[in-house]
Structures are given as structure tokens and as C-alpha cells.
Amino acid sequence: MKDRSVLLRRAVVGALALMTVPAFGQQATEQQQDTRTIDTIIVTAQKREQSLQDVPIVVTAVSEQLLQDTGVKDIKDLTILTPGLLVTSTSNESVTTARIRGIGTVGDNAGLESSVGVVIDGVYRPRNGVGFGDLGELERIEVLKGPQGTLFGKNTSAGVINVVTKRPAFDFGANVELTAGDYGAMEGAASVTGPFSDKVAGRLYIASRERDGFLDIVRGPGPRTEDEDVDRKFKTARGQLLFQPSEALDIRLTADYTDRDENCCAAPQVVLSPTPGVVQLLTTLVPNSLRNPPDPFDRVAYSNRSTKQEVEDKGASAEINWDLEALGGATLTSITAWRNWETINGQDADFTTVDILYRNPDGNFGNQFEQLSQEFRLAGESEKLSWLVGVFYADEDLESHDTLIIGNDFFNYFNGLLRGALSAIPAPLQPLLYPGGGATQDVYEQNSKSWALFTNNSIRFTDALELTLGVRYTDESKDLDSDYSNLHGGVGCATLRNIPAFVNNPAAATIFGIGCSVTYADPIFNDVAFSQSRDEQEWSGTAKIAYRFTDDVMSYLSYAKGYKGGGFNLYRERTGNFLLNPNPNNPAAPAVDRDTSFEEETVDSYELGVKTQWADNSLLVNGAVFYQDYTDFQLNTFTGLQFVVTSLPQVVSQGVDVDVVWYTPLEQLSFQGGVTYADTTIEEYGSALQFFRPEREDDQLSFAPEWSGSLSATYEQPIGNNLLFRGNVGARYTSEYNTGSNLDPRKIQDAMTLVNLRLGFGAADEKWMVELWSLNVTDEDYYQVLFDATLQGSSAGGTASTSTINGFLGAPRTYGVTARFKF
Template sequence: MLKKQYMSACAVAVLALGLATPALAQEAPAAAEATTQDSQPDNSRDDIVVTAQGRAQALADVPLAVSAINASSLERSGASDIRQLAQIAPSLQVSSTGNEANGSARLRGIGTVGDNPGLESSVAVFVDGVYRSRSGIGLNELGDIERVEVLRGPQGTLFGRNASAGIISIVSKSPSFTFGAGGDVSYGNYDYWRVAGNVNVPLSETVAARVDGVYVSRDGFYKDVTNGGTVNDRNRYFLRGQLLFQPSSDLTVRLIGDYTKRNEACCAAVYIDQTVAPANRNLLTTQNPIIPILTALGQPTAAFSDPYSRNIYVTPGRSYDGKTQDWGVSAQVDYDFGGASLTSITAYRGYYNYQASDTDYSKVDILYRAPGPDAGRRQFKTFSQELRLQGEAFGGKLDWLVGGFFANEDLGVRDNLKFGSQYGRFAACRILVSTPLAPFASPSSAGCLSAGGRGALLGANGGAGQFGAATPAIIAGFDRLDSVVNVGDTRSTYDQNSKNFAFFTHNIFEITDGLKLTIGLRYTHETKKLDARFGNNNTFCPAQQAALSPFLANAGLAAIAGGLINLTCQGNSTSELNGVSINDKRSDSELTGTGILSYKVTPDLLLYGSYSRGYKAGGFNLDRSALKGPIPAFATATLTAQQGAQALVRNLQFDQEINNALEIGAKYSTPGFSMNIAAFRQKFSNFQLNTFNGSVFLVQNVNSCATDLAGGDRDTSPTTGSCKKGDVRAGVISQGVELEAVIVPIREFSVSAGITYAQTKFRKNLIGTSNGAPLDPALRLLPGDNLSNAPEIVATTAVTWTPKLGGSGLSGLFYVDGRLSSDYNSGSDLFPQKEQDSFFVMNARIGLRGPNQRWGIEFWGQNILNAKYTQVAFSSPFQADGPGPAGVFPATSYPGATQIFSAFLAEPRTYGITLRGKF
């Protein structure tokens, strides 16, 4: 593993050589219609215009940390969705896990793990001013793009939706009043095909139309050895149609409709060994008692070696088939009254995704979602309306803006997660091999108990039985657990409605020539209502509880009885919940905003300092496992199951996330050289963390205590480590420095450079809620460590050369970019087995273009060095520690040799050819 000092030196060397971030957006102002992006030279140094502050401004005049990436840069890098933007934006990182709907974007090391649709994104995604409900939705094709603006830090004033860590704003190409058409066709390895086209037609002097379309097909990166075929394939298309109505210079109306459909198999994972992280050494050998169980139940030994072979062993008959549809319509109206201009954005969007899965990622049938519309389905229906009125006063000394926003969102989740046909046998064996009863384990026998073992248990201690009079009941408990097969959710539903309204103002005061004060405020109120109904046919759970619960008070029997109950009822999978419904409601009100003091020292140099406060709404954990602790008992002597579940519904709530941030920066811009630098410190209160503990997903707010907890946040007890409410403080700190630079010594050649140093850490003495409740023991490794997927150092690279070739109008294209990342932990619980070593990813493109770039041919490669790294590592489902002292599964002991880990791998090397044309 590279040391931090080496990484620092390496990154600085990369910067010094001028090999780093993307060529930043370099387009003419939107108002200057005569110059379009298509007609600009590759390395044009026209003003970079962005709308990061709700009005069109030159990037060099915006006192914010903003990266703006234009269409040419996106095209050269091969980026077609937000995931690939990370290659050319050093502060951005994007990863996806068991479903691409779960894609998570991070800025400055901060993001939201996306496996639970109840959590909104810390980094919000907007397309043409319209909020996308979760950042994973941005993994769709984007079509022809004018530019992408990446705003770093809390955005607590403008935009339709607050964001605690940053915003990715995507602006598509608008219709124009000049006819044009273009397209490209690409072919690459893995039988990759991508066909894209666009047509722009002026329908009259006041109306223009544009249509963009993309079709993508590709084989998957993983080979399903068991069932044949591949997983993580591409089969999608995208259409967007637009109308531009401009009857006068004062009024512009832009109508947009888009539709995306994906029918793909996603997302596979592999077991990881010491080639990924040294802490995995010997975890995939027979020294680990889990491995013999898996192999005895049918898992090939080849599955435990060479994760980058990308061979997977799916349970026969199981699949990862899924479907996604994403569509929407929007209308943007801009009207200039003379003294002020009004912008209205009205939108309605629909989205749904469902994804079947072999959820344990092995050939052994432990956990699965059957294909169909109930397979982890999530559906969003969102109406939004934004109004902004902006103008000037006092002779131009005040640039004012006021606005309002309203959104009504319906989220529906459907699930059919079930235990597989071998779950009960596997779970029974897991208990046995984690106890002194390991010699009695027999994966081929009922209850995983060999015939000799049953006899020994019954005949031990002079005939009284290993567990005394309880021995027959304990043996029956193993047999009952063995019977837990193909049961679980029949159709569980979670319906959430969110109503959000906000009022905001953003004002720029010119105090003296060059000295400006920006004040922004926003009041947001949001109400969420949850209605859930459960369908479950696991009748073995209540039977196991009834038979074994009396032994929980016996210190000698509690562990074995608790383990049997917990594994039979894992994640609150119980027929007690069948037909049970729950409901709840929560409201948040927050005042956020920003204050910025900026000074234009010279026409080329801007200095600024800012304070900003961002907000992300609280919500509900849309997972039945969060209703209760390790042993579900919804029905008691005094409560029905309905009443018991409703009494626990508050356990699903988590609080809003707040970011208070300071930033100072400088921007220097001349025609041939520009540089931006920003230093920041961000403090997150109620940080929303979602993590998989090997059995269930936990959603936990994270804070810190100002007093010493004496290790109470790092032990295995769920009750130690509490804090007085008055001592609660922010639990996550993100601080560092960002640097971006672009040099264009000649028209045909540009070098851009960038580096981000971000120390993104949990504080020590961590607690859970703002009331000072203890941290969940599964998160005991967090205090004082870095956040997951948060490398301290990232340097990116981009060099472009487009030489003229003779006097015939031909030109060449030579392009290379790269991303150097220091090491980080890719698991949100920070187990050492999930560490990712430093790596470097390089893309390249070489081509020949005709006169005025009317045609082109390009040869390209992505990840041409075939860097091997993981997106996210995780505890293999149910393949972790056995029952602990209180029967909890998995155990809360430090991760040892009785578990294994899996990972979602990053994409391998790809290469191909692209033909382009336009007229």
C-alpha cells in the first residue's frame, strides 16, 4: 500500500507536469446565440458561463467552488452518465452497488450510501433545472449535453432542492434556429454498440425543435458460470424531444420531454481475497469454517480465488434481471419585464426500477428476489414548481433574487425478498461451527446435525442431555431452522409521500468597486407520511419464538436459543407481520443560507470567503428489519402484532442532516491560463449513514460527544457510549484544499490540472441521535477514522492536442486523461477487509476529423491500463460471525476469521472505435 507521503509527492508531481483534471467548460455565453458549442474550436478560451447562482455569470466571477465541464470534454473522456464524470472532476466520486438505482455521488468525500430509497442524496442531481429524486437516477444516458456544473459544498439557498454536500447540474443542448443534425456510432469489446443522433429543426421564425436519441447494447462484465450468459450488461435507449418558442426577445419558452428504458441484468459481486485487501488473507481457505459449509452445499472452490476473473456462480435458476423506466416533462418560461426577469420551471417526472437478485452472491441458495415488478421495486412520481424573480436596483449596485419552490413526491417500494432453498441448512451449520458443537455439524443432514451428533447431544451428561432438559427443544430448534426455505416477503409495500415548500432570496451587493457581499437565505418545510403493509409467510419464526424464548433467561442457554430464534426470524421476517400495516408522519423546518464576501483584486483575480449552511431532509428507513432489535416479538400478552408493530414505528425515523461550512478561495483567469483554489472545512451534524452489517441494513444518524466516552462508542455493547444532549456536536468533519488549473499555450493544445486533498473523518466519541443515544455496535470502527469511499488525495489528468493536418481542413485528435486516487476504505462500516489500495485509471483517444469537424473517426480506450479496483466492498450476506453472547447475529466482536467479504468491482479495460458525422 502506498504511504500518504508518497501519494502526496506523486500527486504534486502529476500536477507539476500539468497532467490532471478535465478541460473545463469553455463556451460562449448563452445569450450569444451566434456562437454554438459545436462550432467552437476544441481549446477555445471564450468566457466560461455558468448558472450556479441562479443567473448567467462568467465562471471566473462566481465566488464558489464550481467545476464546469463542456460538451467537448465530455465527448473526449467518453462520459455518458454522471459516474464517468469522476474521471475528470477530482472532488467527485461515483459508485453503485447491488442496483444501479443505488448509485451514490460523493463530493469532498461526502455522499449517501444509496441502498435504501428512504434516504435522499447528499449530492443532488439536476437536469435542466429539474431535481432528480435520487442521484442514482443520473446513471441513465444523458444525450447531447451543453455543460455539467459540479458545485461543491452545501447548497442551502438556490436550486429546487437543498443539498448538504453539493450539486451536479446538467444542462442539455437547447434547440436553436439553425438547422443541424449529427450522430455517432461506436463499437467496442464486450460486443459494445452505441448509436446516438440528434436533429435540430427551425419550424418557424419563433419556434425550433430538437430531438436527441441514444441506444446502447453491451455484454456484461461478469460471466455467469452456472446459468450461462453475462451480468452487468447494457440494453437501454434514451429519447429527448424539445420545443423552443421565442416570440420576442423578452419571452422564451422551452418544453422538454424525455424517456429512458433499460432492460438489464445488474449487479453481480465476487468474493474478495488478499489481492484486494491484505486483511482478507486466509478468509477464503478451509481455515475459515464458513468455506467448508459453502462447498458442501454446492459452492465451487473456484469461486474463492481470483476475483478479477469476473466469473460468478449464481444459484441455478436465479437471475439479476431488472427493468428501469425514467420519463418526464418540463416547461421553463423566462420573461423579461424590463426591470426584472421571471423564471418558472414546472416539471413532472416518473421513475420506476425493479431488480431480481441472487442476493447472497453465491451458488448456494441463501437469499433471493424473484424476477418481477415486486423485486425491490422503487417508484417515484414527482411534481415540482420553481419560481425565481431576479433584477437589479440602486443603479446596478444590488443584484437581487427571490423565489419559491414546491414539490410533491410519491415514493413506492415493493419487496419480495425471501430466504432461499438452502438458507435453513446453511444457517444451522453457521451456528454449530461457531460453538463447541462444531464436530456435530453435517451439511448433508437435517438440522445440520449428524446422526452421531444428535445421539451425543441427547446422551451427554449421564443421559440428561447436553443442555439438560432443554436438549430436545434445542435439537427441535435446529430442525425448525432447517425448515426455513423459500419463505419471507410475499409482497411488502412502503408508500411515502413528501411535500416540500421553500422560500428563498439570494442577493449580491456591490459595496465598492470590485468588493461584493452575497447574502442568501432559504426557509424549507417538509412533511413526510409513511404507510407500510407487510406480507410474509415465515411461520417458522413465531413457532421458534414460542418454543425457545423461555430459555433466554438462562445464562447457559441464552446464546444458542437466541441464535436459533434470531436466524429463524432474521431481519424481522415473520408471519406475525403478515397483513400488518403501520403509518407515521414527520416534519422538518430549516433555515439555511450563505454569506460570501468577494473582492476582484484585478480584472483577472478574484478572492472570496464564505459561510454556508446546507440541509438534507430526514425520513424513514424503508426496511422492516429496523422496526425491532435482534428478536422480533410483535405480539405479546397485551398487544396484537398490529399494535406492537405500530408502537415500534418510530424506530424507522432518522433526522435531517445539516452541514455548516467555511470556504476561502481565489480564482485567476486570463486567456491562456486559469487557476482556481479553494480551502474548506465542513461540519456535518446528524450525518445519515446507511450500512450493511452482514444481515440487515442499518440507517444511523452520526454525531459526536464533546466529553470522553471512555471507549463506549468502540465496544460491543449497544447501551454504552451515551451522551448528554447539551454535549452533542457534529460527528463528521470534511476539510481540505482543491486546486484546478488550465493552460492553453496555443489554440490547438491544452493541458488541465487538478488535485483535491480532502480529510474526511468521523470525530472520536461518536454517538447516534442528537439526543445522545449510543452508536450502533456494528459501527464501532468509525470513531476517528476516515469515511468510506473518501480518498484523501485525488489528482486527475487531461491533455488535448488537435493539430491541423496540412491545408485541407483536416485535423487530428490526441487526448489522454487520468485519475490517481490514494487508498480508502470502500465499506461504510470501515472493516479492514474492505480497504482499497491506491490506483490510477487512464483513458485515451486518437482520431482524425474532417473540415469543420463534419466527420471524424476515433479510436479510444477506457481504463487502458486495466486498473483493478473495487467500487464497494461488503460483508457477504449471512456469511459472517456466528451468534454472540446474547444470541445476536452477526456477532459484534471485531471482524475475524469466521466471515468472508464480497465486492462490486469497477469496470475493466474497454476499447473501440467511433464514427462521427454532422451537417
């Protein structure tokens, strides 16, 4: 496997090197069509249509055809085409995080907003996971790298994924797509578009996709019934109406609905705890309760509890564009949107068949977002000036439920570990201290209101020199109501705190923590309710100077200030020493932390870039050097016992981006690719240092590979007069990176290369086409995230990690056939 990966990496680098050769004199043939020129790549990165080469921002633009050829259906698929973009999922598919240049939100906590914004048809999605799903029929996707704090809603301190779907057409058209593949994959999608009159058109898209799971499950004594995990089963629909009552007025109404009913995500063992008693006790309680020795890519996981997930996503929007002659042809744009997203999840929280901790998929574990947003923009253009002013408002309600249930084996596991650590137990512990079925039941209700005023203006001093100035003022308020309940009453912890032999014995400290230091067991959280509020006002914006040396070469220098809102940790926090008995006269005694807030994240970004086109506009070579300095970078880490939110005082991401598009002299062949080098390091740890491993290899931020590169090659060959062959191969390389927020060296993902392949044969007019495809052709083994197994040791602080490591795996090789029909 490693040999194949090395060869593929060399192929990617070699191909990218070859792609730059024509920049020094190779000319396109006279037969090259106009559609195969760089000028046809249009983006809306500055909220107006522009050629990619006129925009002083690093943008990776992916066309409809290339998205189809590489099998992109959701944001995670997009990584094969975008260097510097990394998308991962953890405990369920709704917990999906996008990172650009090594920067992104860390952890499974809905209180943390996204560093990378996801915008679909102008509508901002409040978290990356909320934007994860079948994107339907696409016109293009633009990935804007670096902070975009002026024009794209809010919370874009690292970049924006701007998704543009296909609009209704006034010419009739219909499409059908049918797919069958391994793992029992069966997919179908259909769309129809056309006119209702000469002023009204519509488009309807529906899809259903099902697949068996990538993991086989050992269920042990149950009660889980599903024997597979990480499967797929969802249905989606999107309907649109386009009204054009006059040439000056354009109204687009959109409504969509998606329902997912799946199982995700179990996680195989990767490294077992070095503490012998942990593994021995688990296998004593339930034989064959975990894989020993670990073999994660045998793709067998252990779970006695359900991992069922139900996701419902729905919304509606109205976009109005009105050309106002009275204002010299300025355009008024209004985007009104309502979104509702809800997930219900189950979880086997210990990832073994021993019944220690779990969450039921009964509605008491999950999140719901409801968002109303409104944006107005007024934009105009003259010979010397392109101007835009706007206002944005969003009202977001978040309801989060977290119920963690004590399993029937919890007491025996805890008691067994404690007896193993202590030579003598002063008194036998009673099972009723930790009753099976006892649970926490926490509810968080948060309202967030955000409004902003913004402007973005480009001044053309000459045909060659242009200055862009943008500024945004954001006012954001958050109100949170937290309600904690212990259905078990915290009896076990209260009892242990009164036994000095437990509390004062260093040998039992970590094990004692399982029954007391973790917040789910602490009686101080019995029936506690309180409220918090925070208000922020922040300026962000940009200044860019661009100079066009020739028609084919433009360079720019930019500064951008980015901002991501602060918030509240939606998890229990405690102050004081958990070993002590609660005593109001002792300031060191444990107490509920009623201030779970964390500060906003800001960034100062500097970029020097050049955009060039060669060979009669058939070759694009763009490059940029960037430096991004983050203050109060928001970090959420899981210690193996609990989640902790903290801030890193300074994180710096610096490096180089290169993007290439080449329509070769061989008319049938084209390439798109790029390379990102990002040195993303923690410059200051501050108080967060206690959560990092002292033996870490370096200070490179987690999920931040230094090198990433992508290359997609498309070959299209007519056969006779009526037939067509089209083939595409896409490859993505990433150097090694750490997947653990605490930088535990056991959580390293090695360098890897992923390759996708698609071969199609059909009618030249594309009335029909049959495609053979494979994703991850070389069956590369890789991890999405490696993490500390719950209650099986810890890797927080200290000098030696004692935790078991589990992993959420990347997808294996898949293959299948797709048939497409156009009418």
C-alpha cells in the same frame, strides 16, 4: 499493475506542477484565439450566466467538447474530470451514490435522500440513481462543491451536479454517432435540430447502447439462465421544442424517455469467512458454489438466481423565461416538471449458487418515484445589485416493494451451521420451519411535500468589493404507510425462541440470529401495518464577501448552511431483545419498532478561496480552503444480517481544492485538472459506535479518500487544409479509502489511477471524424463497494469479523472505435 499505477500517479502530479509554472510570467502568444481564453467559461451556479472567475463558489465546469473527448455519457463517467467527486453503484445500477469531498449518502435505502443533488435542465432529481443514465447531448456540466442550500431545490448538503443539455437551434443541424467495442459493444445515437418557423425550433435525440457483461456467471443448479452480468442494454429519446414569439419571451418544452433492460449486479468473493464451517457447508450443499480461494478480478461471480433489472425513466418539463419591461427588465422564470421513474430488480441475495435467499424480478422488489415540481424565480440586475427571489414546490410519491424469498437450501444451511456450533441438538429441526418459497412481502408508500421561499442577492459596493447574501426557508412533510407480511408465518423463529438450549447458548448466538434475529424471519412482523408522519422547517443560506484585487485576481470568504431532510428507514426495525419470547408483560421482549424515523442532516460550511487568471487570460488557477461541520450525518449500514439506519452526531470534512485550466502557448494544446485534499473524519460516533469495527485503522469516513486529482490533456492539430487530428488523455488519482460504512479494514480500496484515452482523425470542419478510444487503459483493478455477504458471518460490533466479504467491481479496460458525422 502497481508499478504502472505508481508511474501514472507521478505523471499526474508532475503535470499539475508544470501547469502552474506559467503563472509566474509565461505569456500567451499573440496568435491565441479568443475562444481559448478563460473568459469564455460561463456557468450558472448562481442561476444567472456569469464567468466562472466571478462566482465565489468552487465550481468544476466541463465543456461540451471535453465531455465528448473523455467519453462522458453519465454521472459516473464524470469522475475522470472532477477531483473530489466519487460515484459508486451497489446492488443494482439504480442504487448510485455521488459523494463530494468525502460526503454523500450511504447505503441502499430509498428512504435516504441524496447529499449531492442532481439537477438536469433546472429539474431536481429526487435521488442520485434517478439521475443516472444517458445524459444525451450536453452543453456543459457544472459540479458545485460544498452545500448549496439556497438555489438548487433541496437536499444539497454536500454539493450539486448541474447538467445543462443542448437547446434547439434555429440553424439546421444533424449528428450521427456509431460505436463498436469489445465486450460486444454496439452503440448508436442521432440527433437533429432546426427551425419549424422563425419563432419555433426543435431538437430530437435518440440513442441505443448495448454491451455484454463484465462478469461471467457460474449458475450452479439454477434456475438462472443468464451466464453474464453487469451488461448494458438501453434505449433513450429526448425531444424539445423552443418557442420564441418575441425577444422578451422564451419557452422550452422537453420530454424524455429511457428504458433499460439489463442484468446487475452479482458480486465475487473477496475475503472468505474465517469461520471454517461457513465455507465448508456452502460447498457441501452445492459444490463449486463460490470461489475458493477468492480471485475477484478473474471476474467470475456465483449466482443461481436472476439479477435482471428493468428501469423506466420518463418525464416532461416546461421552462419559461419572460423579460418584464415593467419591472426594469427583470426576468421571470418558471420551471414546471413531471418525472416518473420505476425500477424492477432481481437479486441473488447470498451471492453464491446455494439457494439461500433471493428476490425475483417480478415487480415485488423495486422502487417507483413520481414527482411534480414547480419553481418560480424573479431576477433582475442593476449597476450595484443583482437580485433574485423565488419559490419552489415539489410533491413526491415513493412506492417501495421489498420481497425477500427463502431459498430451497436455506433450512439445510441454517440447520448445518447450528449443528456445527452445538455439540447436541435437543430435538431435530423440521424443514417446514423454513419452507422454500416462504417470503416477506413489504410495501412502503411515502408522500413527501416540500416548499421553499428563497432569495439570493449580490451587492457591489465598489468595482472591487461584492457581498452576496442568500437565504432559504424550507417546509417539508413526509407521510409513510408501511405494510409488513410474512408469507412463511415466522414459524421457525417462534419455535426456536421456545428452545432454551438455542436461546441461551453463546456459541450459537450468531447462527441463531440467522433464523431469528434477522427481521425477515421474526413472527412479530406478521401482517403489521402502521403509519408515520414527520414535519420539518429549516433555514439554510449563505453569505459571501468577494474582493477583486485586480482584473485577474479575486478572493472570497463564504459561509453556507446546508440541509438534507430527515425521513424514514424503509426497512423493518425492531426494539427489545430478539432472543426473548414476545410477551406484552416483558418490556425487553422484541416488538415492531413503529418509529423508523431519522433526523435531518445539517452542515455549517466555511470557505476561503482565490480565483486567478494569468498569461493574457489563458491560464486559470483557482484554490479554496474549506471546513464543513456536519450534524446528524445520516448513515445506513448493512451488518451481514440486516440494514440499520443511524446518525453520526458530528462529521467534519476539511481540506483544499485546486482547479486549473490552461490554454497553452502551443495553440493546439490545452489542459484541465485539479486536486482535492479532504480530511473527512467522524468526530463523534454516539450510539452508532456499535456498528463500527473496533479494529478500524482510523476514523476517516467511508468512501472518503484524502487525495484525489484529475488531469485531462487535449491536443488538436490541423493536417493540411481539410483534415484534423484530436487526441485526449484523461487521468484520475485517488488515495486509499474504506468502502465499508462500518470501516472494516478488510474493505479498503487501495490507491489507484484510472486513465482514459481517445484519438480522433477527421475533417477540419468536423463533418466526419473517426475515434479510437479506451477507458481504463491500464486495466486497473478496483472496487466500487465491498460489503458483508448475507448470512455468512457478521462484522457488526464484537471483537472479530466473521463475515465473508463480497465486492461490486469497477469496470475493466474497454476499447473501441467511434465514427461521428455532422450534416
